[in-house]
Every structure is written in C-alpha cells, then in structure tokens.
Amino acid sequence: MKTCVFFVCMISVQRSTAQEANTLNAGMNRVRLEFVLDKSGTPNYAVYFDQKQIVKPSSLGFALGDDSTFYKDFELLSSEKKKVDETWKPVWGEVSQIRNNYEELAVHLKHKGATDRYLDIIFRVFADGVGFRYVFPKQTDLKYFVVTNEFTHFNLTGDHKAFWIPGDYDTNEYPYTISKLSEVDAWKLATTAADIAVRVAPDQYAVQTPLMMKTNDGLYINIHEAALSGYPAMQLRVDRSTSSLSSNLVPDAVGSKAFLHAPFKTPWRTIIVSNKAADILASKLILNLNDPSVIQDPSWIKPMKFVGVWWEMQIGKSTWRYSEYADSTDANGKPIPNGRHGANTENVKRYIDFAAKNGIGGVLVEGWNTGWEDWFGNWKEDVFDFVTPYPDFNLKEITAYAASKNVKMIMHNETSGSATNYERLMDTAFRFMNKFGYTSVKTGYVGKIIPRGEHHDGQWMVNHYERVAKKGVEYKVMVDMHEPPRPTGMQRTYPNWLACEAGRGNEYNAFSKGNAPEHETIMPFTRLMGGPMDYTPGIFKLKNYSPEDPTRQVHTTLVKQMALYITMYSPVQMVSDLLENYEAKPDAFQFIKDVPVDWDDSKILEAEPGDYITIARKEKGKDNWFIGSITDENARSTIVSLDFLDKGKKYTAIIYADGDKADWKDNPESYKIQKLKVDATTKLNLKMAPGGGAAISIMPGN
Template sequence: MMKLKKALPLVAGLVLWQHAAAQPPATAVTAAMGNVRMEFTLGRQGNPQYAVWLGSQPVILPSALGLQLQQQQLQKGFVIQGIDSTATDNTWQPVWGETRTIRDQHRQLTIHLQQPATGILLDVVFRVFADGVGFRYAFPRQKGLQHFVVTDEVTAFRLAGDHKAFWIPGDYDTNEYAYTTSKVSAIDNSKMVHASTDIAVRVVPDKHAVQTPLMMKSAKGIYLNIHEAALINYPAMQLHVSTDSLLLRAALVPDALGHKAYLQAPCHTPWRTVVVSDKATDILASKMILNLNEPSRAGDNTTWIKPMKFAGVWWEMQTGQSTWSYAATADSTDATGALIASGKHGANTANVKRYIDFAAANGIAGVLVEGWNVGWEDWFGTWKEEVFDFVKPYPDFDVQQLQQYAAAKGVQLIMHNETSGAATSYERQMDTAFRFMNRFGYPAVKTGYVGRIVPRGEHHDGQWMVNHYQRVAQKALQHQVTVDMHEAVRPTGLHRTYPNWMASEAGRGNEYNAFSNGNAPEHETILPFTRLMGGPMDYTPGIFKLKGYAAAAPDRQVHTTLAKQLALYVTLYSPLQMVSDLPENYAAHTDAFEFIKEVPVDWDDTRIVEAEPGDYITIARKAKGNDNWFAGAITDENARTAIIPLSFLDSNKQYEVTIYEDAANAHWKNNPEAYHIRKEKVTAQTQLRIQLAAGGGAAVSIRPL
C-alpha cells in the first residue's frame, strides 16, 4: 500500500485510479508554484513519467523517466513506496554575481520507487519553482545495489509543438559552434559539423543531437529552456531529437568503453532543468539553476575571491602579431639543444611590462600572460601527455622580475595553464603548479584544454573530465586561486558551490573573429539564452579595431559595432571581464574607453529590460556597493530602437547618464567604429530611447548627481 508522508498543501493533487485486478493502479501526483505545474505519473506497467504546464498550456507532455544500467533496466516495473513533500523559501548571498541576494522558493516532491523484480530502490526528486522545474534521480543506500554502471538515460522531453529552436550540435568535445535557428523538426547538425573546420576537435556521432542549454519558443509565445544543474560525477547531457515525433531524449557523453557513468550508491544524478515563461526576460532573470546547486564550499573567508577586469598578452597572438611559442618549431635548436628564439614570442618580459603599465594607468586589476612556459613549439594536435611544464618559463620571461614590477604598479598577473587536453599530465603537476602561483603571487589561473583528451578515448564532456574540472576547482580552492576554464564542459551553476570557479569559455567566443569567419551579429543575442544559462562566460569583449587586425587575413572583421563591444560588458555577464584589444587600439578611442574603465564586474541588482532570443537584449545592472547603474543594449543584424525605462532608479534622486551609442551612419559591416557619446540629466520617470545600428549596441553609465 502506498504511503503518503507529510501531506502538505504544496501537493496539489494525489489521485489513484483503480483498474482491473490484473493491472496495477496508475498514480498521479501534482505540485505547483505560481503558474508552473508538474505532474508525476506511474503508469500501468510501473513506468514513471512526468509532465509540465505553464498555466493551462502544456510545456512538456507526459515523458519517460528512468535509467538503463549495465545489468538492469530501470524504466518500468516500479511501485511507489512513499512520497515526501517539503516547501522551501529562503534567501542566500552569493560571493559575487548579478544580484546581492537570491531567493530560493520551491516545492519539492520525492517519489520513493521500488522495482520488486530486482529489489532496486530509486527516488525521483522534483523541485517546482515559479519559473520552472528541476528533477533528478537518487539511489538510496541499499543491499542490492552498490557499484553500478549507467549505460543510458531514458529521460525524455516530449514537446507540445514544433518550436523555434536555437541550437548547436551535440558534440562530445566542444561547444564552440555558431548557432543555428530552425524548427525542432528541421534539426540536423551534419552540415554545420562538416563546415566547422575552425574547431580543433569535433566528435558528433549523432546528426540529430543538440547541446544543452537548448532554447526554444513556441508558436503561442512560450519560452522554454532545457539544461541541467549541478553536473558532478556524471557526463554532460545532450539531447537526441526525434524530429518526426518532437521527442527530445537525454543523450549522455560516453567514455572510452562506451559507458556513460560509474556510480556507487548512495548517489544522485545532476538535475534536469526546464525553465519556462511567457516572457523572454524571465528566462534571463531565472536563478533556478543556481538554486539547484549546493551552497558554497569556500568557507567564511572569501575575501580573496575577487571579480576583476584584466588585460592580456593574447589578442596580439590571436591576430598573428606575435606567437605563444618561443621558437619557430620544436626543432629550432642550437648545438647545445637550446631553443633558438624566433623573435616573435609575445610573452617576453619587456612586452609584459608594457601591458602592466597599460593596466596600471587605467585601473585594470590584472594582466593575463599566455605563452610564458615551455612546450608551445610541440603541442597542437599531438595527442601526447607530457607537453607543458607549468613551472618552467621561457628564457625571455623573468618570473620574479615581473612579479615585483606588477606588484609595484598595483597589478596582479594571471597565470595561464594550457594542457593541450592532456588532463593526466596536468593532474600530476597541479600541486606544483598551484604552489608556484602562490609563491609568485598569481591570484587566478586560466586553464585550457585545446586538443583531444588524455586519457585517450575520453571526451571533454564525459564523466572522467567532468570530475577532472571539479578536481581543478577543488585544488585551486585549497590554494586560494580563482579559475577561468577554457574548452571545458559548459557550466551548470557550480560557481555557487565553488565560487573560485569564476568563469568558463565553453562556447564560441570573440576569438573566432580573429582566426575564423567570426560570429554573426545575432550571436551575442542568443548566448545569454543558451550558453550563459548555466554560468558566466569569458567571452573576451572590448575589441575596438574592428577591421584590418588579422595579419594573415586583412579583410577580416568583427561583426559588431564598437558601441556593441562596450554593451557586451553588461549583457554578457562575467565576474572576469577581459579588456581584450591592444593598448594602442584603445589609445585611438580614449573617450569610448572610459566606459570600459568604469563598468563594474560585480553587481547588487540586475534588471532584464527587454529581450528576444536571436534579436535583441537590454539589461541594466546596479554596481556592487554604490548607487551607480550601467546598461547595455544590443541587437542582431537589424537596426532598432532600444527603450529603457529608468523606473529602477531612486525616485528621490537626479542622475546624469552618459550614453555611448552607434553614430547615425554606423553599421557593423560598413562603418563599425562610428559612435557618438552624449550626456543628459534623468530621473526615475525618464525613458531612454537609443537608436541601435545594424549589428550595433549602446552602453549607458548612470550616476546620481
């Protein structure tokens, strides 16, 4: 007999339908928060399913739940042993973020299942929020199941219509594709994968697989985002799309043996997340994924975790003006076997001092230096283990001198550890590398995983590497170092648990404008609805020289205006924001550079003013600890007028706004560097109207008088 524990009002309904004696009963349990409602059902074959509604509109039609283990199928034959229900409503303060406090209000249902034929116990845990639903599987401690292998996950998302989707291919090793917009029924990634020769490693065995976060919009104006939260000890979830039936099914990234996950009870999977609203702005404002992650493990002392802007010896390498490597090739050696300098090495002491001087003069806290350590002559595409030494600099990089020089200027150097995908080698050197950072005063590290993964046969998004990224974050936490991971798995809100894991790349960043065909004007209007749903992105904004910057391709250009590059500091959130261009290119536009100098990277409040995926985004943010506000507005390839009501301002104060906007004749393709700066007095009753050029944007600074 099923037992209902602690029946609270949050359980909107519990219904048993009795059938013939030969069939077990079907069971339905519902819970709601605001306009969002979910229903769990256990079908006649003991098969668990769920469904989600927004008001009266179906969002996820009844869809399968379950797992496939190496020895057992956990898809049917279940009975309900009990149901626990709880309600939560509290607030918590992130160490850094888009808001000073976050409210966590949800209703939780835990369905305790047992499969009598095997004796296996399985819990399905649901949390219902006002903006969506999260659910995960949990295995209690039990005699009949200890160590086990997950070979598949049958979790499904049956859509209520053929929605407009914003997607990238479900690749095991990269998230750096350009976005495609199409109906769900038209999803086929084969042409995109074949054409994306600018991506180092591509593994896409399923032409109907897409990566999460997957953003969709229904014909009735419902916005739907599917992703996951708290990805720990499990492979990343992609989605296989059955284009004929509009069924999305979880597709887990396999390991070298084709298995998906190795687990030991008690344990649980990551949360599967469905964020839904009839307003696009609500999707961007959602904190559900963060709320599904565990609290911070950093302890009470987090003063060392500092959001910052940083410059870097990076864009000049991307554009071919200098190199990461010290010598031309690994064979460029003298009679003693020492490397012969090519004369193009960017990370040399004199050049790094130039960037330190630039940062110090403009109040920029950090300088990232790539290419400082030996190994760059023999790294790309080699699939070897021992590539880089993470404590041995090139002969022209004086570690101690640069430490002292930067400290005297009030600037901190940021470490770079490129692994070339050789995660095993990095793990052997991690303690040594982090002690080196502590010794020479590096408070942060940018890691990289360009290349095929070692252990060979593993993938960037498989369970082994997911655990590796967590080990890096944990080791960095022990050494009080913050981390910015590139080429890693896309974020799932773990920056709540590890606040020193401040940013990741895990998407197609601004760098693709340097060595490839770049990013379409709509790209930055899609990213917040997709890649950034799980966490901050190191997009590297702030390019001012928008044409003629690539030595090998003089006709190459960035597909934005200069004003849009400013706006990205607000619309693409990260607590680590790179001041990406060369110092001399900022010197040519010192008035526009003022916005980059003053825009914060940590916030007390965020307002999503207007948004439509693939078209436009306008966001306003209040600086941490003061009354200054900043706004950014961006558009796709179409010009438009951004409308910003200033009702979020204090009604008793007057403010001065500085608007950095596209010039009347600006255009991302023909005239991208044309901008105009104006000032005016405003109050909370003011409504700003700013014209955005095609591919353009605007940045706004708002200060109380």
C-alpha cells in the same frame, strides 16, 4: 563576506503511501508538475504553465550494465511534499541576494526485478520552471553499477523554434542555428566547422544544452541541467517526427556513460518556462538547484577586469611559442628565438603599465612557459610542466614589477588536453602560483583529451574539472576554465570557479569567419544560462586588424563591444584588444574603465532571443547603474525607462551610441557620446545600427 541564509520558511512535510496516490502533483504559481506510474510501471511526468501543457507525459529511467529495464516495472512505495522559501547571498553575481522558493515532490520507487532495487526521483517546482533529479539511495542490491543509458524524455507539444548547436562530445564552440526542431541536422554543421580543432558529433540529431525554444503561441522554454558533478554532460536527441527530446549522455573511453556507487545523486534536469523572454534571462532556478558554497571565508575571491598578451597572438601579430619548431636549436642545444614571441618581459611590462594607469586589476600572459612548440595536434601527454618560463620571460622581474604597480598577474595553464599530466602536476602548478603571487588561473584543454578515448564532456573530465576547482579552493586561487562542458551553476558551490569558456567566444573573429551579428543576442539564452562566460569582449579595432587575413572583421560595432560587458555577464571580464587601439579612443574607453564586474541588482529590460537584449545593472556597493543594449543584424530603436533609479535623486548619464551612419559591416567604429541629466522619470530613446548597440553609465550627481 560569507554566503548566508537570511530566512527559511518550511511547511511541514506531507507524506502519502502508494495506496493514497495515483497522480501526484506539485506546483508554484503558474507552473505545475504531474507524476504518475503508467501501466508498465514506467515513471512519467508532465509540466504545465498557466494550465497549458508544455511537456506532455514523458518517461524516466535508466539502462544499467546488469539491467537494461531499469525504466519500467517500478512500484510506488511512498512520496512526500514540502515547501521551501529561503533567501541566500552569493559571493558575487548579477544580484546581491537570491530567493529560493519551491515545492518539492519526492517519489520513492521500488524496481520489481529479480532483486530489491530502489530509485528516488526528486522534483522541485519553482515559479519559473521545474528541476528534477534521480537519486540512487544506499541499498543492499545496488552498490557499484554502470549506467549504459539514461532514458529521460521531454515530449514537447509542438515543432518549436529552436536555437541550437550540435551535440558534440568535445566542443561547444559552434555558431548557433535557428530552426524548427524538425529541421535539426547536427552533421550539416559539424562536418564543415573546420575552424574548430576537435569535433566529435556521432549523432546526426543530437543538440547541446542549454536548448532554447519558442513555441508558436509565444512561450519560451529552456532545457538544461544543474549541478553537473560525477556524471557526464547531457545532450538532447531530437525525434524530428514527434518533437520529442531524449537525454543523450556523453560516453567514456569504453562506451559506458557513468560508473557510479550508491548512494548517488544525478545532476538536475531543468525546464525553465515563461511567456516573457526576459524572465528566462532573469531565472535563478539553475543556481538554486546547486549546493551552497563550500568556502567558509570567500574574502580572497575578487572579481576583476584584466588585460592580456592574448589578442595579439590570436590575430598573428605575435606567437605563443618562443621558437618556430620544437627542434629549432643552435649548436649548443639552446632554442632559437623566432623574434615574435609575445610573452617577453618588456612586452608584459607594457600591459602592466596600461593596467595600472587605467585601474584594471589584472594581466593575463599566455605563452610564458616552455612547451608551445611541441603540442598542438600531436596528442602528446607530457608537453607542459607549468613552472618553467621561456628565456625571455623574467618571472621574478615581472612579479616584482606587477606588485609595485598593484596589478595582479593571472596564471595561464594550457594542458594541451592532457588532463593526466595536469593531474600529476597540479599541486606543483598551484604551489608555484602561491609562491609568485598569482591569485587566479586560466586553464585550457585545446585538443583531444588524454586519457585517450575520453571526451571533454564525459564523466572522467567532469570529475577532473571539479578537482581543479577544489584545488583552487585548497590553494585560494580563482579559476577560469576553457574548453570544459558548459556550466551548470556549480559556481554557487565553488565561487572561486569564476567563469568558463565552453562556447564560441569573441576569439573566433580573429582566426575564422567569425560570429554573426545575432550571435551575442542568442548566447545569454543558451550558453550563459548555466553560468558566466569568458567571452573576451571589448575589441575596438574591428576591421583590418589581422596581418594573416585583411578580410577578417568583427561582426559588431564598437559600441556593441562595449555593451557586451553588461549583456554577457561575467565576474571576470577581459579588456581584450591591443593597448594602442584603446589609447586611440580614450573617450570610448572610459566606459570600459568605469564598468564594474560585480553587481547588486540586474534588470532585464527587454529581450528576444536572436534579436535584441537590453539589461540594466547596479554596481556592487554603489549607486551607479550601467545599461547595455544590443541588436542583431537589423538596426533598432528602443525606449528605455529609467524608473528603476531612486525616486527624487538626480543622476548624470553618459550615453555611448552608434554613429549616425554606423554599420557593423561598412562603418563599425563610428560612435558618438552624449551626457545628460536624468532621473527616475527619464525615458531614453536609443538607436542602434545594424550589428550595433548602446552602452550607458548612470552615476548620482550632476
């Protein structure tokens, strides 16, 4: 299947000179943008929704290494506008085709400094928001240069309700805070979040993007970025007195923000707006601002579900390491086994058997390779070689066994944050995957980054993550990255880049106080706006699962864990729990067996950030529909109309619902299953327990 354009309709370009234009406009349906140079020659823009200003005039520009005033003293040379209306087909996704319809305003500026320097600003206005980027064109007096600051502002119209995490240079794994913008205090959380290994949040008032907000008059606003490439991730600094936001780029090891060479295009800054929360989740603005796929024949890219030797390590049942310590050796210098190593041949075969029996495509094995005794917290460079298995992991035997069962093995490359080591050995690692039939890899970057002084979200590492994606293209390997910056739609350009972590996943229920019941009702409006997350849903044993701490529990019901396969979209979904916990509840596990990971259509039926989400999705290439509905800590009832089904066709719905006395805290594993005959006229009355949900499969026929 190839990514393709179905049709393109472009209206002729409209050009204007500086003499013809003072305020420039672009618009699409209910969204309008204005651009103007103020009296100081500073570029300013404003954004309107339904004639109501949502971003007041806000300045744009830079401080460069040799020019701190590259934000004022500009003159407008010319501008042009064009309209684009095209439809393209993603390799995988929430829908089978995406409309890309916008009006573009390109503004060409000249800086009136000692030398002739030029800057273009490109605005694209969609029906649901605005994207804009800076372009440094090829020019004589600006070739190699350093960005020391980006002065992009978002002057908001009020002290909005915000859903935010601290602007940390190295992690996106904080729990969300809901507060007014005037109440943002990143340090309050950053200094106490001891469950996060590496935290660097130097600005007390910086927050991460995507930033989700709700105004007092019911508008929903989301600010993020698209096509992050060759540039550091953008955070937002909150001026608590004015409700103004300003770009805050993650610095490099020497304190600069970006080393660039013209011509260069920055990532897009994105503003999505609607009076309906569901429209925010349905937006494809960020994807549309990314470049088309670089892969001509993506037939080797296969979304899948997988099980793995992982959760048992998270909860302390087994370990990643083969020995207790790096120097645990016998008289002959051989490592002494600790007896708890999870990635051993017989245990891995259990997972392969389970996957084969239940139609699950892959098996992930963490801790299979040497080095785990020697890395965490040591900031050491050469820890893993990515090809040497532990003595109890028979690579050839496991490879042959998985192949005989038609199960794909998923590689795990933990780098220990040493990106330099991975860069040197990347070709070796990917050739190894090709040799042993690994078609996908989960990478990890736990710890402080090497090169020392660089950050997970800085320019050097942004370039590194893209190099890994490109290496995957070269070797035809799909990639799931952990601990990168939050995604920005780059999966359109590299569709083998299936998913990322880059957020607080389900794993935090294993080794910390966990995730609040509202957490999963916030994540789709924040972390998932730029792309899929490897959230690892599907935990069935929700209490008394940790040998290390019996008080730990997952803050959802069992049915909500099932619904997350719908509401937390990803083309690669882990079936995360211990195998025996699924085998104990085969009737509930049937939904996880049935639910796909690739879709022809998605309907956001209802949503409110922090409260509830209900989504219906149609399976790729089939007439099956699946519905996931989740709530926060409050019980909830909702009526779901099935009017999206084909008219006149009969279906069978299987409803997996919370038990009558279910509750995430005291009775999380209670559930009930009901089978109904339904059609497009049916309305389902769903009742969700506190921290609960509902999961529904709908298939044609009686």
